[in-house]
Amino acid sequence: MFKLLISIALLSLLTACASADFGSPNTYQRYDVQHLGQMEQATIIRVRQVTIESSSDSSGLTSIVSSAASAFLGSQIIGNGRGRYISGALSGAAAGFISQHVSAAMSRHSGVEVFLRRANGQTVVVTQVDDQQFAPGEHVYLVSSGSGYRITH
Template sequence: MFKIISGLILVCMLSACASADFGSPNTYLRYDVQRIGQFEQATILRVRPITIESNSGSSGIASIVSAAAGAFLGSQVIGNGSGRYVAGALSGSVSGLVAQRVSAAMSRHSVEVFLRRANGETVVVTQVDDQQFVAGQQVFLVSNGTRYRLTH
């Protein structure tokens, strides 16, 4: 029973990593709800595609830990004798591959948008590219005091 619960915990931890969000203008955090924010109109000067990378410093460690945990659980749950070593090696390899895929999925395609505010000041905002923007377009620059997002 302990082995099954340990395996489920590992799968839940990996799936939690895959659901990370990088600041979509369509997604609000719990503490952003029911708070007063500011907005202003701005004109887009330029849009440039970028990639927001996941924390690459810890992704190698996560892969190693996932592979080790997968190898241990695989060797404990599957097979007897020398078969358990094969099962451990296979499940460790699969766990490491899954961790790498999750890390790659966390890198999101995004945009860097150059704006001219109504007062003439130019600013740059980066965010996930789930909305399309083009130069010359009027958009709303929304602020909650610490973060900015763009929307139509």
């Protein structure tokens, strides 16, 4: 029974670990490398903490794969008769539940919404992950590329 629980938990975590891309200003996508981008200076007006949510696995594919694999493993670990089918069904249901909740938790990341005043006086807003700290009045660079805008020091 202990092996069954460990197998379910491990498989659920592994299938739910599909990493969401939140577009870090410190990470470039392959299609942005060696392409011309634009850069301009801007002044930060306001910074607000936000939560960024990714819907990268809205299909539930990780839950289905996790449930099926766990049901198979559960049916192989316990018994030969009807207990085998019951353990398979229970382990599959538990794995689906766990992977769905782990995947939902991993699809959220903390971010910042930054209000900027461009050199031409126009005010714009950029939202990105919070791996850089910004403060009102700070002068930063607003960088545009094929994947959108990012703010950096």
